[in-house]
Amino acid sequence: MRPARRFTPRLPPDTPNTEVSPCRRSPTTRRKRPSPSGARSRSTTWPPATPPAHPTLQHLWSTEGVPVSVTVTLVDGLFVGRAAISTSLNFRSVVVNGTARPVAPEDRAKSFQAQTDQIIPGRWSELRPIKDGRSGGPSELDTDGKATPTIGVLSVSLTDATVTAKTHCISEPEHETQADRDWNDGHNWAGLLPIRRIYGPALPDSTAAQRGSAVPRSVQALVAGCEAG
Incomplete structure (x- = not known):
């Protein structure tokens, strides 16, 4: 008994090089045979992959501004509870919602100075002077012609900000019961581990x-x- 032969319909010349599997709804790529010259032809898929909405960070440098949300959290301590549910953190957190806008070229050097001295006080005066183009030479803060500064600074207003702080009271741990305090003959330890930076x-x-x-x-x-x- 001869095995059943697979029937492959002939497609029009302008039809993409794909075939539909009877067990799958999505098309599968079919490999092309090497050309007579020995060169390999590339196989393609259809439809093409959808490009990401923002392949780069170039959209952040829009002069109209881009909505952003900035979150900063500092962990001050680890509270070790008697129960897993009472183990937690002491922390301070700030969430800023606003519009990020690029800082003007004439103000970028001032921004870098403020950031540098904020991280290490007095460090700016010890660094090589930054080339901002004011003396007539080339600037290190110019754009590359693609609306993306080589070194850029974004500003965000702090008018819409939320501050959250959590501090556990050592004498009254949260979510603990009398059974937790009496477990292990009352010798179940709990307390706070301060975190220092x-x-x-x-x-x-x-x-x-x-x-x-x-x-x-x-x-x-x-x-x-x-x-x-």
């Missing part, structure tokens, strides 16, 4: 180590302040 010793990169460069005063002061605190 400190800086360790300053480690030079390979160039600074090779040249014996000293640690900047601003970095020394930052580390010393953490050690003293």
Whole structure:
């Protein structure tokens, strides 16, 4: 008994190179045979994949502004409860909803200075002066011709902000019952583990180590302040 032969209908020349499997609703790609010259032809799928809505961050630099939501959370402590349900965190959180707009080129250098000194106080005066184009030379803050600054800054208004803080009372843990306190003959420990954010010793990169460069005063002061605190 001969096996049943599969019937493949002939398609018009302009039909995409796909075939529909009887067990699947989506079309499957069919491989093409190599051309007589030995070169391989690429197989294609249909329909083409849908491109992402925003393949890059270029849309953030719109002069009209882009709606954004910025969230910052600081964890201050870990509360270790007697029960799994009472284990939690002490934290402070800020949510800012607003419109992100690019900072004007003439104000970008000021923005970088404010950010730099906010991270490491006094660091800006120790850095190589930034080239902002005011002296007539090239600027490091110019755009690349695609509405995307090589180094850009976005501003967001703080008028619409929500602040949330959570602090557990050690004497009255949440979601704990008398049975939790009496479990294990009353020796079930609970308490708070404060979380500290400190800086360790300053480690030079390979160039600074090779040249014996000293640690900047601003970095020394930052580390010393953490050690003293």
